[in-house]
Amino acid sequence: MERETVKLRIKFAKSGAMRFVGHLDVMRYFQKAIRRAEIDIAYSEGFSPHQLMSFAAPLGVGLESNGEYFDIAVQSHTTAEDMKERLNRVMVPGMEVLNITMLGAHAKNAMASVAAADYSVRFRQGYEPGFDWVGRSMEFYGKPSIMVTKKTKKSEQQLDLKPGIYSMSVKTDENGVPVLRLFVDASSSGNIKPSLVMEAFCREYGEELPEFALLITREDTYANAGTAENPRLVPLDAVGEPF
Amino acid sequence: MGENALRKQKLALRDEILLRVEKPARYIGNEVNAVVKDKEKVDVRMAMCFPDVYEIGMSHLGIQILYDMFNRFEDVWCERVYSPWLDLDRIMREEHIPLFGLESQEPVKDLDFLAITVQYEMCYTNILQVLDLSGIPLSAEERTWEHPVVIGGGPCTYNPEPIAEFFDLFYIGEGETRYRELLDVYKEARREGADRKEFLRRAAKVPGIYAPSFYRVEYKEDGTVRAMVPTEEGIPAVIRKEIEMEVSDTYYPKKPVVPFIKVTQDRVVLEIQRGCIRGCRFCQAGQLYRPVRERDVDMLKEYASDMLKNTGHEEISLSSLSSSDYSRLPELLDFLLGECSRKNINISLPSLRIDAFSLDVMGKVQDVKKSSLTFAPEAGSQRLRDVINKGLTESVILDGAAMAFEGGWTRVKLYFMLGLPTETEEDIRGIGDLCNKIAAVFFETVPKEKRVNGKVQIVASTSFFIPKPFTPFQWAPMCTKEEFLEKAYLTRSSIKEQLNQKSIKYNWHEADVSVLEGVLARGDRKISGVIRKAYEKGCLFDAWSEYFKNDLWLECFDECGVDIGFYTTRERGLDEVFPWDFLDCGVTKDFLAREWKKAMEETVSPNCRMQCQGCGAARFGGGVCFEERGDGYGA
Known part of the structure; x- marks a missing residue:
């Protein structure tokens, strides 16, 4: 029934x-x-x-x-x-x-609705990279491709992160700490972990991202309210109605 | 944002540590119903410890009861602490991080009391781990007011002597009755500026409290105890167990703590009664918790509803040594079945005797195709079952099995013990015979076309018998490892000889650990050096077979010059003074000796409801001893 x-x-x-x-x-x-x-x-x-x-x-x-x-x-x-x-x-x-x-x-x-996610990324105190990461962030984001090696159990795969990064910017929070905002693909087929982007970022400037260096907050999760060709990303609760 | 979310949560461990260890949620506290108080507004801070990993410790009812009780006292804040798992243990030692209470995330060392429940012998090295990581000297005599008062309780403390050196105090018996008094003695001593020794002296005079430092043990030349002597005037020579007689009007948690991670007992636990009327002669719990005291059925209904509501658990389990003996069981189950089906809550029913009533109930709460039935005959022959006073006959088992097979069950679990007093080869072969007969009952009862998957599954498990203090078998010699293994091999081959052997699976326990448990169970103060040495050499989590290091333990016995056989294989004479004889668990040594003799005569004793055996527990003035009974005894 x-x-x-x-x-x-x-x-x-x-x-x-x-x-x-x-x-x-x-x-x-x-x-x-x-x-x-x-x-x-x-x-x-x-x-x-x-x-x-x-x-x-x-x-x-x-x-x-x-x-x-x-x-x-x-x-x-x-x-x-x-x-x-x-x-x-x-x-x-x-x-x-x-x-x-x-x-x-x-x-x-x-x-099934998850299409994208918005993250705030901070460096844990004492783990900040040696290079001017705030200054370099837009230069990094401006690259035509961001290649990383993705390791799976069976193989290593070259992967371009760039198409899955929808936006990237740096702001300063209320405590004056710089925060990198990352808006990325979070769909089941193309999910991008913020740490993967940050590893590539550090490597680009000759540094290895140490373990535990990042403090990450997922700010929101998004659905695609548009079509595959014309995506319109909205927070998951924008799909529903108030009651 | 809610006030809760705004409050800055303090954690004892850095993120980098929590991200490195297995199951970090073991160490963060913050669980639903965990009690956080303002430390400035309480007089006494304590930590309740179960010296094993979080998932085991959180499953223990006793701690939940006492945690609830202590936190109902306005002047007390009680936290929880468990053994850090091996990964965190290593990090804490490397980085000198002190062990902390889960609620405050502050060091245990700064609290007033560390209360440790001692539920099984194989946790003794974990007790030392907890003390050590807390920064508390292992030996009680080295402690000052800089350290918490370390107090032990639980079944193993009915022979506290092997671990007496490590404790300031033991609470003998049920915690509901005397802790308030003890805490008041503590508060007064601290207010007066009394020294630690003086506090322990006063504590030793509180009923049920044993302060080991005020007792001297004298030994005979043969190494047995001559006497246990109080070293000061006014210290009691005998300590009687504490017992809660008003079980329907006492502390019980309506809001037990709900862990985040899956723990062993991930459900509401409703303790329906304490004690057991049965008197199986190997069973320590059956003697320690006498007399049987039932909780009022209306109280249980109310608590079941409230606890389900306050925890959100999806399962409730009844707890007792023998639930079928609870006189209001049908009424209680009726109520639970109604409540639970409405709310999609599962009922788990351990320790039910298999009969028409229980099968009917189980059929309603379990998926019979997936669940199995459990029998605990404990011995393979009627003769040996009479010796151990296990009133389960072969016909009862076979009839129960037939009913169950008709009801659709196809899996049967059977529990036995090997190495019981007077056991012969024939008794052991009886295990195989019994399994075979049960399988035969299946094939006779269930016609071919109705057999699910066409077969029956019988799983026989054996454990090795370990004589325990305050049981009629406390005088019994225990087998050696080699004897145990021989018995297990004989059991295996006797099963292999059976016609239906393909339907029978056999498991047996490790023998090494049983021997050690036997030493610790009936040990004396001379054992404590071995325990300390074992801990120092790296023994930890001995209850976990993959971490149990038998060779290391044997090395420690050797180095300390302690003979294992003295504690295990030696038969004790009736006149021997036991290390635990200064404790009075309510049951008299005379009664236990009578039962020991009856065992040797293969004579059974009726249960408490059938006929009083005069065990001594009637002195507590209540429970089953004063029920209306067939023999005209009782109130």
């Missing part, structure tokens, strides 16, 4: 100690949080039913994010504001629900 369910998209932020909780455990965390918040989530059929839940893009351990997403199917709901408040009442420090929107019946699920 088909049940009437509604799909909701939940946007959340992850910071502080929560950076060290991996993707699968974040999924488990939200399964339990949804129970604690008494959200009327829908379950799959079968002997061991599971919550109908789909996460967008996994976030690596150590990264912060201001724009993580997952979708849930619910059997009933109140207002977005009320559900957000209920969820935030059962969050731990470092986890915060930012927004809930309602998806149309035919909306692609969160994971």
Whole structure:
């Protein structure tokens, strides 16, 4: 029997100690949080039913994010504001629900929707490169191609990152620390890790990027609301409607 | 942003360390329902420690109960601490990072108490690891007010002597009753500026508290204990266990801590009763936790609902030594089945006796095709089952199996022990016979066309019998490693001879570690040097077979001149004074001796509900001892 369910998209932020909780455990965390918040989530059929839940893009351990997403199917709901408040009442420090929107019946699920992501990249104190990275960043970004060697289990592959970098800029944050903003392809076929770009950047100027040098925040995750030929990248929750 | 997200979260470990170690979420605290208090507003800070890795320690109910209790005290902040895994252990030593409490992320060394639960003997080197990484001297006598008071509790502390040197205090028995009093004694001592020794002296007079430094052990020439003597006036010669008699009106966590990573017990645990009426003669828990005390069914219903709501867990499990003996089980299960199916919550039911009722319930909560049934006959023959007082007969097992096979189950697990007192070759061969008969029952019960995958799977596992203090078998000699292995090989070949051997799989435990566990279980103060040496040579996580270093342990016994056989294979006389005899667990030594004799006579004892055996636990004034009973005893 088909049940009437509604799909909701939940946007959340992850910071502080929560950076060290991996993707699968974040999924488990939200399964339990949804129970604690008494959200009327829908379950799959079968002997061991599971919550109908789909996460967008996994976030690596150590990264912060201001724009993580997952979708849930619910059997009933109140207002977005009320559900957000209920969820935030059962969050731990470092986890915060930012927004809930309602998806149309035919909306692609969160994971399939991911097209791009926007990152802030800082150098950890004591790990800044020796060259003038702020000054050189635009020169680097201006190169016609950014070749890297991507190692897989079987082979090494030459890869040009440039087409997947949609924009790059440097700003200074409120503490006067320079921040590199990277807007890159995050689709399943062309995902670009910010660390890969930063490795290529350092190597271009004769330095190796040391391990643990970067502090990375995913600022938001984007879907393509346009077409393949004419992409229009919008935050994942812009696809949904307020309720 | 919420207030929570704005609060700067302090971590004891740098990002570079957390990114380097396996499962960093073991070390960050911050879990749902973890308690964070303002340290300026409490008088006593303590850390509750389970000396094993986080996933094991977080699965332990006792710590959750005490953590909840301590944090309900307004003047106390209790944190948790576990053994850092080997990767972090190495980094902490290299970088001189002190062990820290998960909640505050501050060094354990700066707290007032370090309370360690000692659940199994094979964690003893991990206790030393926790002390060492905390910067606390291993020997209690080297400690000053610069160090926390180190207090132990849990089943192994019913023979605390092998680890007595490392502890300032032990709490003997259930924690709900005397900690408040102990903390008040502490607060007063600190307020008065009393020295540490004086505090320990006062603590030693609190019921249930054992302060090893106030006792001297005298030995006979043969190495056995002559006497345990208090060294000062006013220190009790015998310490009786503490016990919570009001189990329906006491501390129990409504908001247990919910870990981020998957732990062994990733579910709500509802303790339905304490103790066991059965009196299996090998079982230590069955004696230590007497008398049986049931929790009120309405309390359990309320707690089940609240705990599920407060944790968001998707599973609830009943906990007790023998759940089938809980008198209100049908009512409780009825309630849970209703609650849980509505909320898509699984129920896990360990330790149920296999009968029509339990099969019916299990059929409702498990996928019978995927789950297996468990029997614990413990011994292969009726004769030996009578010796150990395991009241499970072959016909009960076979009838239960037949019912289960009719219900669709095809997998059966069987647990046995090898090396039990009086065991013969015939008893061991009985294991193979019993497995074979169960397989035969399957083929007789289930017609060919109804057999899923056409077969039945029987898994027999054996562990090696280790005599434990405060059991009727505390006098029994234990086998050597070679004897154990011979018994395992005999079991294997007896299974191989069976007609249905293809349906039977056999597993057995390691023998080395059982021998060591036997030494530590019935050891005395002379063992502590061996434990310390083993730790110093690198023994750690001994409960993890891949890290257990038997050769190193044997080397330490050798270097310390300690004879393993003295503690294991030696048969104790009835008049021997045991290292743990100064503790009173409620059950008398007379009763245990009577049971030991009955075992040798192959005579069973009825359970507590059938007929009182006069074990001594009635002195606690409640529980099963005062229930209306068939024999006219009781209230």
